[in-house]
Amino acid sequence: MSTYLIKDVELVNGEKVDIGIVDGFISELSKKTVNTYANLLDGSGCVALPGLVDLHTHLREPGREDAETVLTGTRAAARGGYTAVFAMANTDPVADTAGVVEQVVRLGKEAGWCEVFAVGAVTKDLAGETLAELGAMAHSAAQVRVFSDDGKCVSDSQMMRRALEYVRQFDGVIAQHAQDPKLTVNAQMNEGVVSAKLGLSGWPAVAEEAVIARDVLLASHVKSRLHICHVSTAGSVDIIRWAKSRGIDVTAEVTPHHLLLSDELVESYDPKFKVNPPLRSNEDIAALRIGLADGTIDIVATDHAPHPAEDKECEWAGAANGMIGLETALSVVQKTMVDTGLLNWSQVADRMSITPAKIGRATGQGIELAIGAPANITIYDPNKSRVVVAEEQISKSKNTPFTGITLPGEVRHVFYKGKPTMISTKMVTR
């Protein structure tokens, strides 16, 4: 196996080191290196992070290979500095059986760009009517620990209670897409000043907050683990903060787009800004940033949601919800959290790698860089910047909302299990 030495890189604690990689593990983490490595890489000006872990990725395979495949999606993940992604269950067929989750994990292994963990559906066909085979998925080769009907809410209270209880037997977690369906019939965007002006039907904050409030109480009652997907409102942050103060075992994620973009962008009626939950107000953005900084929100997850051009090149109401985000996530977090002084790099490592791996029970991922640790490493240069161009995204779909926005930072090298997936900002060719 090839050996690598990444020279002059800064650890999250500010220490300047060279990182050696041998046989898939970190072999060296000091400055006084005698060079015995086959490949030398420049890490000057860069910070070294444990490989990023995304708890919320839509890889679309099986079923919507026109939008993304496991191969293209994981390649985009690697480019964004990720070494592991959790593939959401709302594929076609839905990942509600051992067969589908095993297929997704196997495709991930074959692709080899990063580790793929499968998320299993909570209910059969995401229909909310009967539990999916949670145990079969947990005990399958895919070892599923995260279950979610994401895209749809497990809105039935009894169903949610049962799911929370049932997954306790294999240390599973229910990742809830919190959206009261009755309050959001035909909802198009955040309900507020902008929706009033644009005549688009509103997706009220309360439709998210009411479900989160119910679910933290349920989780408390049955003593289960609950994870809240893509928290988008200031009120949700308050409820989760309250729940944590009561010792309820709840974790939460925020997406990069909800940290940066507000509903005012919808005034263009351009569906590249259409997403569920919708872009919210500037007050919500501020609350989400504070929540992520103080640990109320545990992690950043992309909700990378690829859609082909035709699903966005239409009138707003007809367009699909979702944005891609794997390739821009770290830069958006730098812009919104690091450059604003809300997080340091150590905390970024926590929010984007260590804690998401913990929540998802992703063995071998999200481990702080140390000699002997698996070499899942992201070398990131925060001093660079770029203007985002949709066509330059390597995801199969180009529906990024960040087109034209200048984002800081650049992923320079990425190692997944000791093998480079990106070297000197270029994807490794195979």
Place this chain on the structure above:
Amino acid sequence: MNAVKIVLEQGDISRALTRIAHEIIEKNRGSENLLLLGIPTRGAYLAARLAKIIGSIDQREIPNGVLDITLHRDDLRSRPPRALTPTVIPAGGVENKIVVLVDDVLFSGRTIRAALDALGEIGRPAQVQLAVLVDRGHRQLPIRADYVGKNLPTSADEIVRVSISEIDEIDQIVIAGANDA
């Protein structure tokens, strides 16, 4: 750079209008049945002046108004849209009147063509005549004025600028070279 040349001054303009007024009365054997319609912007003021002069000669009110031709222009697409000027037709209308169209400069004749069309929308006068302060030649249509204040030979790329006191604070007509526009 070409010089700007003043070709008519205040006295010249007032004498030209007075002469045109007399010619109108002479040609029409009096001022009965006359209606003077000016073409905006400056033609409208000239029509009012002419009506006043004729009225003082013949001791009667001469009806006069404004005829906007914008919607009938054939060069609309060459420039951004123009605001409409209200067309003002005195009570009594144009039917069976001797309508004298009044404009400041007669050049290609296209404005007058548009004016005849605009007038046709309003009604059917007994006769239509044309009075202009300056005829500078270069006609592109078979149109000729009945009353001319001054014939002014120009080259096609020269600019004739008519100033009238109602808008421009001074009565004068100048020729400027094309580069001077």
Place this chain on the structure above:
Amino acid sequence: MTPEKLIELPRHLLSIGDLNHNQALLILDTAEELARISDAPIKKLPTLRGRTIVNLFFEDSTRTRISFEAAAKRLSADVINFSAKGSSVSKGESLKDTALTLQAMGADAVVLRHPESGAANRLAGWTNGVVINAGDGTHEHPTQALLDAFTIRRHLGSVGSDLEGKHIAIVGDVLHSRVARSNVLLLNLLGAKITLVAPPTLIPVGVESWPVNISYNIDEVLPEVDAVMMLRVQSERMKNSFFPSTREYSRLFGLNLDRMNLLPKGALILHPGPMNRGLEISAECADSVQSVILEQVANGVSVRMAVLYLLLGGNIGVGA
């Protein structure tokens, strides 16, 4: 040579929000001129000869389509009517493909009526032609607001002036009304005071950012207004619990004979049509001397002629 007054208008008419005070007045004043011409025995002007205007209607609205068609034809434009049922939501041909098709056919302008908010904004991004929003979902209906303001000004104001100090009430389903959104923007632009009257369920969340007063009591508002605009209420709203029954709606918010007597003398009654007689407005009110509902229809043609002239009468597409 007379230097005519040249006009700067937005390239498209998508929202009243795209207009400033002068531009709104210009449209109204131009409409006044055109209305006088429309009164003349010969109703056809050559102004837009050679221009092609497509009426692209994804929703049935015979009155709006006919009004635009009459306006375009009086200005000698060629008119193509294109009725497309359903949008890409129902997987017909996409709006974008339709737009590109129309452009390939050489349309200079597209008058778009569409069931989804923002459709006109999207269309404007896909075509070189001028886009005129003839009603998009629950967003806006700019020419309706212009003809409403034109009608009000004819009675309560004068050419060249705005509606400064006039008090207009807009009554009914504001939440779902594109007419209300455009009217709030335009009446505010023209200096009028606006009061919205509706049950709270039919007033959008976020209305606090609008330059309006809100009332739930029509009887308190009517004695103070110069004009009252009744909005169409669709009875299917009842099914979604916006109000308990049409009878209750009518009793609390409908304009009837008793309420009409609360209006000051000379106050106007408007309705964008089509009316639900007996629901939001009683027949006596709709047909009363204070009603200007039929004038609204007639004025619609003049206002649309003005919009077509001002957007298409010059060198469109050349640095515009």
